[in-house]
Amino acid sequence: xxxxxxxxxxxxxxxxxxxxxxxxxxxxxxxxxxxxxxxxxxxxxxxxxxxxxxxxxxxxxxxxxxxxxxxxxxxxxxxxxxxxxxxxxxxxxxxxxxxxxxxxxxxxxxxxxxxxxxxxxxxxxxxxxxxxxxxxxxxxxxxxxxxxxxxxxxxxxxxxxxxxxxxxxxxxxxxxxxxxxxxxxxxxxxxxxxxxxxxxxxxxxxxxxxxxxxx
Amino acid sequence: xxxxxxxxxxxxxxxxxxxxxxxxxxxxxxxxxxxxxxxxxxxxxxxxxxxxxxxxxxxxxxxxxxxxxxxxx
Numbered sequence: 001x002x003x004x005x006x007x008x009x010x011x012x013x014x015x016x017x018x019x020x021x022x023x024x025x026x027x028x029x030x031x032x033x034x035x036x037x038x039x040x041x042x043x044x045x046x047x048x049x050x051x052x053x054x055x056x057x058x059x060x061x062x063x064x065x066x067x068x069x070x071x072x073x074x075x076x077x078x079x080x081x082x083x084x085x086x087x088x089x090x091x092x093x094x095x096x097x098x099x100x101x102x103x104x105x106x107x108x109x110x111x112x113x114x115x116x117x118x119x120x121x122x123x124x125x126x127x128x129x130x131x132x133x134x135x136x137x138x139x140x141x142x143x144x145x146x147x148x149x150x151x152x153x154x155x156x157x158x159x160x161x162x163x164x165x166x167x168x169x170x171x172x173x174x175x176x177x178x179x180x181x182x183x184x185x186x187x188x189x190x191x192x193x194x195x196x197x198x199x200x201x202x203x204x205x206x207x208x209x210x211x212x213x214x215x
Numbered sequence: 216x217x218x219x220x221x222x223x224x225x226x227x228x229x230x231x232x233x234x235x236x237x238x239x240x241x242x243x244x245x246x247x248x249x250x251x252x253x254x255x256x257x258x259x260x261x262x263x264x265x266x267x268x269x270x271x272x273x274x275x276x277x278x279x280x281x282x283x284x285x286x287x288x
Contacts, residue, residue: 045282046278046281049278049281050274050278086241086244087246087247088243088247090283091243091246091283092243094243094279094282094283095239095242095275095279098275098278098279098282099239101278102271102274129221129222129225131221146222166225171270172269172270173271183235183271184235184236187234187235187271188234191232191234194225194226194227194228195228197226198223198228201222201226206222207222207223207226
């Protein structure tokens, strides 16, 4: 096993961060304030980087970044004992604020999008799969088989996740909010659903029995 | 484009895929391995497989790379 995977001794800067967060009184407050400043800088940069299609600007975007930094700081303060020193402390901490920015941006998705969560416009499927107009006749049977598998072989939840994420391009964090779930659970459902649909199409002779390529 | 390749893309899954939670747990290590000039894909193939197919975690990964390499100076 590599040193990265096993963890390593804390570097001096990381040790100071951990000591400051475990301390009491003014030392802890100063550490929290300094860390919040770093998190806010990352949150602002990330919110700006990802906000283009959401038409979030100015104070609204800054408010989102502040909320992300606040919530990430709380998570980090709670989880600091779980920091193993496998990376620098700040690298470990930044991933929490990035996750918070992702989930908070998801709340704004519907202000600029009207894609349906559960209804698939099956007429758009050929475009989604890159089928050219002159190929549509030869694809007709295969697309009908896919539609039949989606409608008949899936559970309600699998159908909802597959249609929203794979067919309608709804971000997983958005769907997680809608279903009061989380990104990991949505992804696992999507993963299992893809396997189920592929197996169904293969069992009926529309696809080879084993995947021809990896993602 | 043939039928199998197009549908494989829509229905593709990788058995090595580590999932979102496992990827989040080690994303900081993955990024530092990469920034150290080493190949994180060979050290963490499950994370690499996941990042290829999960847009949400891929966005977090890109953000973390930017934060550490561009903002942490």
